[in-house]
Amino acid sequence: MNQISVGQAGFFGIxxxxxxxxTVDRGWSFWVAAxxxxxxxxxxxxxxxxxxxxxxxxxLAMATLxxxxxxxxxxxxxxxxxxxxxxxxxxxxxxxxxxxxxxAAYWFAWSVAFGAAVLSLNLLRGRTGRAFEAIRNDExxxxxxxxxxxxxxxxxxxxxxxxxxxxxxxxxxFLGLVNPDAVGIALSVDxxxxxxxxxxxxxxxxxxxxxxxxxxxxxxxQYDNWREVGYGAVVVLCVTFAPGGVxxxxxxxxxAGARSVRSAPRTVVTPRTAPAAVRVRPAEPLAVRGxxxxxxxxxxxxxxxxxxxxxxLTSLIGPNGAGKTxxxxxxxxxxxxxxxxxxVAGVDVTGxxxxxxxxxxxxxxxxxxRLFAEMTVFENVVAAATDNGRVTFASDLLATPGxxxxxxxxxxxxxxxxxxxxxxxxxxxxxxxxxxGDRRRVEVARALASDPWLLLVDEPAAGLNQDERERLNDxxxxxxxxxxxxxxxxxxxxxVMAISQRVIVMEFGRVIADGDPASVRNDPxxxxxxxxxxx
Amino acid sequence: xxxxxxxxxxxxxxxxxxxLGIHIILRxxxxxxxxxGxxxxxxxxxxxxxxxxxxxxxxxxxxxxxxxxxxxxxxxxxxxxxxxxxxxxAGVTIATIGAVFVLLYGHALVxxxxxxxxxxxxxxxxxxxxxELAGATVQVQSLWVFAxxxxxxxxxxxxxxxxxxxxxIRAAAENPLGARLIGIDVNSTRAVSVALxxxxxxxxxxxxxxxxxVGGAAGFALTIKGFVAAIVGGLESPIGCVAGGLVVGVLQVxxxxxxxxxxxxxxxxxxxxxxxxxxxxxxxxxxxxxxD
Numbered sequence: 001m002n003q004i005s006v007g008q009a010g011f012f013g014i015x016x017x018x019x020x021x022x023t024v025d026r027g028w029s030f031w032v033a034a035x036x037x038x039x040x041x042x043x044x045x046x047x048x049x050x051x052x053x054x055x056x057x058x059x060l061a062m063a064t065l066x067x068x069x070x071x072x073x074x075x076x077x078x079x080x081x082x083x084x085x086x087x088x089x090x091x092x093x094x095x096x097x098x099x100x101x102x103x104a105a106y107w108f109a110w111s112v113a114f115g116a117a118v119l120s121l122n123l124l125r126g127r128t129g130r131a132f133e134a135i136r137n138d139e140x141x142x143x144x145x146x147x148x149x150x151x152x153x154x155x156x157x158x159x160x161x162x163x164x165x166x167x168x169x170x171x172x173x174f175l176g177l178v179n180p181d182a183v184g185i186a187l188s189v190d191x192x193x194x195x196x197x198x199x200x201x202x203x204x205x206x207x208x209x210x211x212x213x214x215x216x217x218x219x220x221x222q223y224d225n226w227r228e229v230g231y232g233a234v235v236v237l238c239v240t241f242a243p244g245g246v247x248x249x250x251x252x253x254x255x256a257g258a259r260s261v262r263s264a265p266r267t268v269v270t271p272r273t274a275p276a277a278v279r280v281r282p283a284e285p286l287a288v289r290g291x292x293x294x295x296x297x298x299x300x301x302x303x304x305x306x307x308x309x310x311x312x313l314t315s316l317i318g319p320n321g322a323g324k325t326x327x328x329x330x331x332x333x334x335x336x337x338x339x340x341x342x343x344v345a346g347v348d349v350t351g352x353x354x355x356x357x358x359x360x361x362x363x364x365x366x367x368x369x370r371l372f373a374e375m376t377v378f379e380n381v382v383a384a385a386t387d388n389g390r391v392t393f394a395s396d397l398l399a400t401p402g403x404x405x406x407x408x409x410x411x412x413x414x415x416x417x418x419x420x421x422x423x424x425x426x427x428x429x430x431x432x433x434x435x436x437g438d439r440r441r442v443e444v445a446r447a448l449a450s451d452p453w454l455l456l457v458d459e460p461a462a463g464l465n466q467d468e469r470e471r472l473n474d475x476x477x478x479x480x481x482x483x484x485x486x487x488x489x490x491x492x493x494x495x496v497m498a499i500s501q502r503v504i505v506m507e508f509g510r511v512i513a514d515g516d517p518a519s520v521r522n523d524p525x526x527x528x529x530x531x532x533x534x535x
Numbered sequence: 536x537x538x539x540x541x542x543x544x545x546x547x548x549x550x551x552x553x554x555l556g557i558h559i560i561l562r563x564x565x566x567x568x569x570x571x572g573x574x575x576x577x578x579x580x581x582x583x584x585x586x587x588x589x590x591x592x593x594x595x596x597x598x599x600x601x602x603x604x605x606x607x608x609x610x611x612x613x614x615x616x617x618x619x620x621x622x623x624x625a626g627v628t629i630a631t632i633g634a635v636f637v638l639l640y641g642h643a644l645v646x647x648x649x650x651x652x653x654x655x656x657x658x659x660x661x662x663x664x665x666x667e668l669a670g671a672t673v674q675v676q677s678l679w680v681f682a683x684x685x686x687x688x689x690x691x692x693x694x695x696x697x698x699x700x701x702x703x704i705r706a707a708a709e710n711p712l713g714a715r716l717i718g719i720d721v722n723s724t725r726a727v728s729v730a731l732x733x734x735x736x737x738x739x740x741x742x743x744x745x746x747x748x749v750g751g752a753a754g755f756a757l758t759i760k761g762f763v764a765a766i767v768g769g770l771e772s773p774i775g776c777v778a779g780g781l782v783v784g785v786l787q788v789x790x791x792x793x794x795x796x797x798x799x800x801x802x803x804x805x806x807x808x809x810x811x812x813x814x815x816x817x818x819x820x821x822x823x824x825x826x827d
Binding site: 051054055058059061062063065066067069070072073074076077083084185189192193196224225226227228229231232233234235236238239240 | 619622626627628629630633634635636637638639641644650755759766795798801802804805807808811812815
């Protein structure tokens with residue numbers, strides 16, 4: 001998720017010391033001790049993840065650094081962990097009659113690494129990986145399509161903690177000893193080095209980097225100092241000239257365009273009718289009751305109330321600063337409200353987190369089209385077509401048939417929606433490369449992918465040309481006819497008057513008019529708000 | 536008691552200067568420089584060369600180390616931070632960790648520096664002199680450290696508040712685009728900011744050199760103490776960074792006088808985590824500074 005942890009050695013140490021302490025001092029079997037270490041590291045990873053939720057960027061890096069240092073300190077200071085000399089005489093693990101030492105130990109370590117790589121690949125290829133990617137690209141938009149970003153961040157910490165602990169447990173069994181220096185902050189730095197060299201963001205890259213550094217450490221033994229200076233210089237060069245690392249860079253040259261294959265359907269897709277029409281529709285998709293929102297002394301929303309009827313298109317208009325987008329945010333669970341209640345489909349969602357509101361059937365687009373820039377159009381839509389309400393960690397990790405089926409269904413849904421909005425030709429284009437008008441339409445597609453009852457569309461026509469406006473017009477009406485309830489913020493009066501059944505006018509955070517387009521157009525207060533009064 | 540306090544404030548001065556350098560560089564470039572402590576070590580070693588090879592006195596050695604730090608900082612910005620910055624924030628941070636490797640292991644390869652700590656002569660006399668002060672024995676060099684810390688802060692204050700270039704740096708740090716639009720060369724304000732930050736590190740490494748020795752592999756630990764100091768005082772507040780350094784120095788010395796070394800340091804580090812949880816903006820920072 002584009003965040004660096006400088007404390008991985010702490011988790012590695014937890015795994016290594018668990019094996020050391022439990023096998024040597026307690027006489028446990030390695031096969032019990034190692035899982036205990038991994039579970040312990042996972043638990044601590046969850047704790048660290050909870051802490052890390054509060055920070056970004058520098059502060060997060062420092063929090064992880066502090067964790068690594070404290071862990072190293074505890075290993076040093078805890079009396080039962082042998083202080084500076086650590087724990088020695090850890091027996092090789094027994095597998096039945098076989099003692100895992102010598103060559104067997106190599107094979108064992110490699111299988112642990114290979115197993116971890118397979119699991120990680122499963123995880124990162126599936127829903128979880130896509131959620132990570134979405135969060136990395138745009139956290140707020142990820143929440144808005146129903147991804148529980150907080151849970152995923154904690155998951156990332158817990159999983160990486162478990163992996164590092166597994167590595168540490170293997171290391172301790174392999175070397176037969178563990179001491180504080182072996183799991184100090186220098187090791188965290190080594191880990192970072194491996195990832196950067198091999199290729200950040202790639203499982204194979206991390207393994208390749210680990211192998212490379214491990215090899216160089218052994219081969220370059222007599223070139224002490226020069227070797228490390230070389231590592232440092234290579235890291236700087238790598239970050240600057242080959243941010244993908246060795247493997248990432250190779251892959252870019254070797255398989256340019258490999259990614260584009262992914263959206264091609266494997267089976268013939270029968271375009272489905274709008275699924276929303278099939279479902280039982282709530283009688284009251286949205287009810288806003290007395291909502292007030294203050295930012296310090298500024299009242300952005302002042303006692304706003306209205307109820308939307310199903311399968312209608314309502315426009316929300318008003319001068320800049322009237323509070324329209326603030327109202328959208330309040331409905332979606334971004335920012336909360338000062339007082340008042342909001343109910344979606346009869347469920348009170350006041351104070352809910354955004355992803356829960358989204359999961360209830362609320363889709364939205366943003367004024368400035370917040371797509372996941374580094375993902376293709378298809379991936380953007382699939383991310384939302386996935387059932388994001390559940391974190392399917394275990395089944396993704398093992399790539400169970402259920403997980404794979406859910407993946408196929410999400411892909412199919414995404415293709416259907418892309419077809420419905422006539423975006424097929426753009427499916428494999430990266431979102432950052434899209435033209436402005438297409439970006440908006442892709443955002444609508446993404447919002448639709450989670451199959452919402454209620455769609456909040458924030459200034460969809462801004463910056464579109466005449467052709468694009470007409471197409472948008474058609475799209476919105478088709479959605480309404482298929483049973484979706486739409487709430488639209490728009491400044492283009494021609495569009496608003498042409499397609500809305502109802503228009504709500506806001507000024508200074510208050511609703512000043514509410515009715516059908518014709519009556520609103522003639523309302524003297526609306527005219528005054530837009531044109532000013534002649535005094 | 537007073538003796539411990541003075542000792543704490545002395546090492547704290549170094550931490551404060553490191554934290555201040557981290558703050559200046561962070562302000563200007565949005566980069567957390569993990570190599571700050573290594574530059575402190577290199578600065579002290581440059582002073583050593585000035586004394587041993589060029590036979591200068593400590594005052595000229597201090598000037599030489601500070602100037603060398605400034606030059607190294609310019610090079611660091613142009614060769615490492617600026618190119619790496621094009622690939623994003625995480626990338627630059629990792630690049631500074633790469634620089635740690637180069638400096639940490641590289642300095643040991645320089646003839647005359649080596650990997651073991653070495654002594655420096657004192658300012659205005661031998662490094663070992665002491666005076667009686669309110670019933671406590673205080674090293675003369677500690678007093679010099681305080682004086683030199685205050686002098687550096689005064690110069691920095693005047694530079695940032697009174698000179699055109701200092702104001703330009705602050706403007707560019709606040710809003711790079713706006714600064715560009717009014718004709719400030721943001722590339723050069725950035726380079727100078729980083730150079731100033733590194734010069735401060737070198738200066739700090741030299742003024743404390745007579746007391747703590749110079750060189751060795753302690754650079755990364757210094758960086759971390761600098762982080763703790765900055766978080767305690769407030770990463771976004773210059774005064775906070777210095778004050779945080781003094782607090783951390785005193786805390787560390789008091790803990791070390793009561794507890795074994797390998798327990799005292801982790802406690803200092805856990806202050807970092809505790810502060811992040813309880814008051815992430817630091818003792819002197821404002822609440823809204825945290826979520827960047």
